[in-house]
Amino acid sequence: MSAVISSQVVLSRTPEGPLAAYIGSFANALNTLGYAVSSVHRQVRIAACFSRWLGQERVALQSVTADHPVRYLQCRAQHLRSCPGDLAALRHFIDFLRREGVVPAEKIAVQQLTPIDRCAEAYEQYLREARALARATIVNYVPFIRDFLSHRFGDGPVMLSRLCAGDVVRFVQCQAPRLHRRRAKLMTSALRSFLSYARYRGDVAVDLAAAVPIVPNWSMMSIPRAIAPDQVRQLLASIDRRTAIGRRDYAILLLLARLGLRSGEVASLKLDDIDWRVGRLTVCGKSGHRGGLPLPPEVGKAIAAYLQRGRPHSTSRCVFLRAKAPVRGFQGASGVGSIVRHALQRAGVDAPTTGTHQFRHGLATEMLRKGASLGEIGDVLGHRHLQTTKIYTKIDIVALRTLALPWPGGAQ
Structure with missing residues (x-):
């Protein structure tokens, strides 16, 4: 007799065993996290089989541990072929049960500290x-x-x-x-x-x-590697804003290029950090320092387009979410870095690097060339010390040439 587990999952038989009562909630949780219907069905099906096996083995609800999925799959492999994602699915199920307080958390042996x-x-x-x-x-x-x-x-x-x-x-x-x-x-x-x-x-x-000995380190010995304005335009033009992922990536790239945000600042941006009424963005920078920046209309429109026609439904307060399940905010700066790297590759842009910091350098370079002071550049980039901003004086080649002395003998 078939059993309806959720609006998207129907099993061929009613779930049995100590975990049967939680199969439906597990299915709903997977739907909320954005898993595809086929993935939800597969994970729910193996969770139901796992619960039935626990019942046959007379394992009580409070006795379920992380070892039981491994033992179940070893037993199951004797008469059925295992799939690569079976163990991961059962671990998702165990994690869900722990969050719900159904299964006790694993007791981690306390190691003796040296x-x-x-x-x-x-x-x-x-x-x-x-x-x-x-x-x-x-x-x-x-x-x-x-x-x-x-x-x-x-x-x-x-x-x-x-x-x-x-x-x-x-x-x-x-x-x-x-x-x-x-x-x-x-x-x-x-x-x-x-x-x-x-x-x-x-x-x-x-x-x-x-x-402590001093390691030689000449101040500002290297030149910041800045992405050029035409490369930024080429990159932005290559993004397909007809798709949800494209609208997200376009908004992220604009935040990097127009406001010079760090990748971690983009990843940690929350919905409450945007004041749409006054057009202002609150950014959580290094050491927890929070600062405000004007939200340019171009950037605001891109973020709004993503929020209205691209952002998946989620309880997360993060502005930008992963496109694949589990749907949630980026775990760190690496997620934003990956978006930039793949966007550069797809666009065929021969940028100085594949990282996100080149957009900060590019913004600072353009501001300097247009006459902005170091203090103004530092305010936009969130620098707390002017010394940090001084490195950008090295990349204003036109201004530096006016300081060069003639070569003896008239040679150029």
């Missing part, structure tokens, strides 16, 4: 709570400190009071030759931060941060 782990975690907490540093900075700093502690103390106890200047110098001399100049400079910055933290705690009496 002395280095405890010291590194305390430092990480200090950076996050006391210093309020950006997550990216913390992620970059902590591994260097783990390496430093391992280099000095090995598997033994970590006694910061025994650190001396020689320990610091030897570590930098050992590691710096293996690293790119920028990574080596980042390592020394992490060491100075950690040694200042150790002194702040009272574990170190002297200023060991001053003993």
Whole structure:
């Protein structure tokens, strides 16, 4: 006898077993997340078979664990051919049951922390709570400190009071030759931060941060790689705005090119961040700093077109959503970077890079050439220090040529 599970799924028999009562809710959850009808039907069908097997094995509801899907598929493989997505479907089902509070969360065995782990975690907490540093900075700093502690103390106890200047110098001399100049400079910055933290705690009496060797780093030695205005126009013209994905990608590219947003800022943009009445956008930048920017009509129209005729139905407050299930906001900056990379490839644009930062550089370059001050450029790009913006003075080639001295002898 067939059983109607949802408006889109009908099974050949009524679900049985300890999880049968939750099959319909699981189907509705998959529909909400934007899965295709065929995918919903396949996942619901194997979930129902899994529940029936649990009943046959006399597994109680509160006893279901992440191991049971694996055991079920091993048993099922003896008489039926498995499909590649079966295990993933059952894991989706288990995750759904956990979110609903039906199945208890897995108990994760608590691992014994090493002395280095405890010291590194305390430092990480200090950076996050006391210093309020950006997550990216913390992620970059902590591994260097783990390496430093391992280099000095090995598997033994970590006694910061025994650190001396020689320990610091030897570590930098050992590691710096293996690293790119920028990574080596980042390592020394992490060491100075950690040694200042150790002194702040009272574990170190002297200023060991001053003993960290300096990695040569000439200010603004490189030129920002900026995408050219004609390349931006070619890229935008290549987007098919007749499709939902095209309208989304076009709006994202405009935010990058016209406002110079970082990829992470685009990914984290929420519906509440747009004030349509006054035409203003609130952006959450580095270190949680929030700033406002005027919303150009061109950008506002593109976002509105996506919201009205492209954005999937979702409870998410993120402006931009994934096009494929599960439909939700981007997990991070990499999603926006992927959109840019594929758009450049499809358009055949020979851009300086395949990343998103070239749009910030391109915007700053154009503003400088049109007479904008460094302060105005820094305000648009969300720079908190003028020194960060000064690098763009190197790319105003026309202005720099006026400063060049004649070559002796008249040669050009």
